[in-house]
Amino acid sequence: MARKSGSRRYSRSASEDVERAMHKRKRGTLKSGKAGKGGTVKSRKQAIAIGLSEARKKGKKVPRKRR
Secondary structure: OOOOOOOOOOOHHHHHHHHHHHHHHHHOOOEOOHHHOOOEOOOHHHHHHHHHHHHHHOOOOOOOOOO
16 A cells, blocks of 8 residues: 655665575575674575665665564
């Protein structure tokens, strides 16, 4: 359902970053941690978090993390 304000919460390019992370997870090549030195990511939620984090680092339109 579309929001009435018309503005997107996440930019389309941020969505693409998340999609890329999900694809990597599915192939089993997504790693967690700094510079991918952690273990292989199996969790869907963690893959989304990594995609959003990468988008934030690139300066794309992504809401701030909840505290």
